[in-house]
Amino acid sequence: MGNAIEIDHLTKSYGKNRGVIDVSLKVKEGDIFGFIGPNGAGKSTTIRSMLGFIKFREGSIKILGMDSVKDHEEILKNVGYMPSEAWFYDSMKVSDVIKYAADVRGIDCSQEAAKICEKLKVSTEKKIKELSLGNRKKVSIVCAMQHKPKLFIFDEPTGGLDPLMQKHFFELINEYVDKGATCLLSTHVLSEVNKYCKTAAIMREGRLTMLDSPKIDDDTFLKFYEDEEA
Amino acid sequence: MKTILLKEMKLNFKNLLIWSLVVGGVGLGCILIYRSMQEEIAGIGDTFSNMGVFSDAFGMSTLSMATLAGYFAVEVGTVHGLGGGMFAAITAIAILSKEEEGHSGEFLLSLPISRKKVVAAKGICVLCMMAVFTIICGALYALGFASLGESLPAGEFMKFMFGQFLMNIEISAVCFAISSLSGKNRMGMGLGIALLFYVYDLIGRAVPDLKEYLFIGPYSYVNGSEIFSGKTAPAAAFVIAAIVTACSLLFAFWYYDKRDLAS
Numbered sequence: 001m002g003n004a005i006e007i008d009h010l011t012k013s014y015g016k017n018r019g020v021i022d023v024s025l026k027v028k029e030g031d032i033f034g035f036i037g038p039n040g041a042g043k044s045t046t047i048r049s050m051l052g053f054i055k056f057r058e059g060s061i062k063i064l065g066m067d068s069v070k071d072h073e074e075i076l077k078n079v080g081y082m083p084s085e086a087w088f089y090d091s092m093k094v095s096d097v098i099k100y101a102a103d104v105r106g107i108d109c110s111q112e113a114a115k116i117c118e119k120l121k122v123s124t125e126k127k128i129k130e131l132s133l134g135n136r137k138k139v140s141i142v143c144a145m146q147h148k149p150k151l152f153i154f155d156e157p158t159g160g161l162d163p164l165m166q167k168h169f170f171e172l173i174n175e176y177v178d179k180g181a182t183c184l185l186s187t188h189v190l191s192e193v194n195k196y197c198k199t200a201a202i203m204r205e206g207r208l209t210m211l212d213s214p215k216i217d218d219d220t221f222l223k224f225y226e227d228e229e230a
Numbered sequence: 231m232k233t234i235l236l237k238e239m240k241l242n243f244k245n246l247l248i249w250s251l252v253v254g255g256v257g258l259g260c261i262l263i264y265r266s267m268q269e270e271i272a273g274i275g276d277t278f279s280n281m282g283v284f285s286d287a288f289g290m291s292t293l294s295m296a297t298l299a300g301y302f303a304v305e306v307g308t309v310h311g312l313g314g315g316m317f318a319a320i321t322a323i324a325i326l327s328k329e330e331e332g333h334s335g336e337f338l339l340s341l342p343i344s345r346k347k348v349v350a351a352k353g354i355c356v357l358c359m360m361a362v363f364t365i366i367c368g369a370l371y372a373l374g375f376a377s378l379g380e381s382l383p384a385g386e387f388m389k390f391m392f393g394q395f396l397m398n399i400e401i402s403a404v405c406f407a408i409s410s411l412s413g414k415n416r417m418g419m420g421l422g423i424a425l426l427f428y429v430y431d432l433i434g435r436a437v438p439d440l441k442e443y444l445f446i447g448p449y450s451y452v453n454g455s456e457i458f459s460g461k462t463a464p465a466a467a468f469v470i471a472a473i474v475t476a477c478s479l480l481f482a483f484w485y486y487d488k489r490d491l492a493s
Contacts, residue, residue, distance in 0.1 A: 014490070051340055054490040076342035083340070087333035089241060103233040104341040143337070 002065065004029045004151050004182035005050070010059035012045055019045040021206040023059070027184060027199070029150075032177055034193035034200030034214050035186040038225050041203040043186045044084070047155055051081055064150055077105065080144035084156040084186075086136040090129040094139050097128060101143040109146035116142045119168050133160035141169060148176065152183040158192065170196055190221045231347045234338075238355035242321065250363045253313035254370035257306040261374030264301055271295050298380045299458050302371070307390070307454025310367060314360075314398050315424035315449075321359055322402035323409050323420035325352045326482070330413025330492045345487045349410070353479065356402050364395040386458045393452040393463075400448040400471045401427060403478035410486040446470055 005027040012019035020042040027033045037043050048054045050061050052072045061068035063075045088097045098117075102109040117124055120138045128136065137160050144152060152173065158166045173183055173196070185197060193200050193214050200214035202224050264271075294300045326349065329335035338348065368391045375382040405420045431449035434440040444450045448471060451463035 048491075053336060053339060055488060073342045073344055076340060079340070081336070081340040083336040085333055085336075088337055089237075089334055090332070091241065100233065100237055101337075101341060104343055140337075 001029050003027060003062070004031070004064055005033075005184065006062040007046070007050070008060045008062075010046065010049060010056060010061060012049055012054065012056040012058075018042075018206045019054075020049075020203075020208075023203075023206075023208045025201060025208055025210075027182060029182050030177060030180060031199055032173065032183045032185060032197050034197030034211075035184055035203065036188065036190075036193060036200060036221075036224070037203035042206040042208075043203050044155060045206075046203070046208075047153055047184070047186060050153065051076070051079070077147075078150040080147065080149035080152045082137075082140045082144040082152075082154045082157050084159070086133070086140035088128045088136070088139065091127065093125060093127055094122060094131070095124040097139060098124070098142050098146065102146060105147050107147060112148060113142055113146040116145050116172065119172065120165060134162065134165070137161055138165065141172070145172060145176065148179075148181075150181055152176065152181060153186075154183065155186045156188065157185070158187070158189060190216070190218065231343065231351045234343065234348060234351035235355055235358075238325070238352055239358060242325075242355065242359060245321070246359050246362060249313070249317040250366035253310060253317065253363075254367035256309050256313070257367060258370040258374045260305045260309060261298070261302060261371065262377060264298055265378060268296075271301065298375070298378065299383050299386070300455075302375075303390070303454030303458035306371060307452075310371075310394055311397070311449060311452055311454075312424075312428055314363065314367070314394055315401050315428060316421055317363060318356075318360060318398035318402040319405045319420035319424040320417050322356050322405035323417060324415050325356060325406065326409040326486060327411075327413050327415055331415045335413070335491050339491065346483055349483050349486050353406060353482070356406060357399065360395060360398045360402060364391055364398070367391075383458065386460075390452070390454055390457045393457065396468075396471060397448045397452045400475050403475040403482075407478040407481045407485075410482040410489075413492040448474075 003026045005025065007023055007025040010023040011021055023042070023046055025046075035043055035046075045054065049056050050063060050068060052068060063071075064078055066075050068075060092100070098113050099110075102113065116122075120141060122138045122142060123131075123135065126135075128139070131139070137157065141157070144154070158169065161169060170192075173185075177183055185192065187193060194216070197214040200211045200216075202209050202211060204224065295304055324331075329338055339345065368387075371391075372382055372387070401424055404423060408416060408419065408423075427447050427449055430447045431444060431453070434444040434447065434450075435453075445464050445467035451467040451471065453463075456463065
């Protein structure tokens with residue numbers, strides 16, 4: 001089985017501020033990869049570099065075997081991304097946002113979108129500006145999943161979702177992963193890592209360390225954060 | 231790219247309609263009140279033409295306001311020039327930066343489309359909006375002439391409206407480049423740029439030493455009085471406009487493609 005994500009010696013800084021330092025990472029196809037670490041550790045910088053939102057000069061990133069810079073558009077056809085802040089265009093209706101995302105992809109995702117909307121109880125007739133954070137996140141999940149991508153990248157996906165929706169969300173992930181997809185899950189929730197992830201890594205002060213197992217206890221988990229504060 | 235263009239047009243439709251109807255409506259109103267002011271204007275026509283630098287600045291020394299064409303060139307020329315410039319500026323200065331300002335950038339750019347195509351779609355949207363704005367305003371002005379039973383000086387009118395369209399493109403290109411710089415909405419700066427260009431032209435026409443540098447500003451080739459009195463704008467003005475527009479657009483494509491986007 002090949003690697004869905006291959007990051008090789010990625011370094012990114014913002015002027016004098018540290019972003020990530022010499023990050024190397026491999027995520028195998030079919031994995032649910034837990035990406036944990038304190039706020040500002042560099043998780044989002046790594047994800048944003050993978051998706052081309054920020055430019056890096058040192059290192060390389062391969063997604064689904066393709067170069068993240070040269071094959072940017074082709075990669076995004078096969079990636080479903082959910083940002084930590086789920087923002088869209090306020091004046092648009094939910095159904096229009098979902099259709100817009102599918103139209104830009106140039107594919108008809110209506111069947112899959114309807115299935116996910118039903119499972120997550122998404123109110124498609126409401127306007128985005130009428131939605132709470134949790135409901136915006138549900139729209140974001142639909143947009144990330146409706147085209148059945150090969151790789152999911154979720155940045156703190158469950159914040160704002162009620163427990164039942166969190167359960168449905170992970171059921172959907174497992175369903176897609178069972179069909180061959182891969183998932184990178186950036187989160188602060190230990191139970192999610194323990195329960196759903198097959199492998200995991202922690203990011204601290206811009207550096208990445210692979211964990212031997214994603215099954216870690218509360219004390220070990222909190223120690224990662226305490227060390228950062230110290 | 232077509233999907234993004236259509237979405238942008240839809241999101242901007244209300245603004246386009248409001249600005250077109252307000253600017254065109256004010257212009258139409260100016261035309262419609264001409265009859266009630268005709269006698270007074272004719273009576274003080276000479277005074278208007280002999281107010282020194284003030285007459286030069288507003289073009290009243292070039293063209294008689296006693297005719298509807300002269301009145302249109304001076305009055306509606308000012309309204310449309312200023313209104314169109316402001317509309318072009320605020321439309322273009324927000325169109326790229328609003329994605330980061332409204333935090334929708336990550337959603338848009340996680341879709342399989344390059345940043346260059348996003349810039350192209352939004353640039354085409356601005357172009358279409360300026361064209362529709364010009365057409366709606368032009369139609370309202372023509373309606374004004376028809377309502378008064380006056381024949382429209384078609385050649386000069388088309389030249390005037392097309393010049394205004396080009397001027398709007400130039401201002402929007404400058405603001406489009408600024409929009410590519412960061413994720414902050416700089417509407418105030420956009421309005422400032424439009425006003426600065428307008429005031430530059432106004433002062434340039436009043437101050438003899440500045441007259442030979444008028445061609446630098448975008449308002450130099452859309453002066454209603456000059457167009458309606460048959461004068462041609464210097465070729466240098468169009469060359470500068472083409473260079474400024476092209477450089478601004480190239481800069482927007484280049485810079486937006488290479489910079490880090492805010493979350």
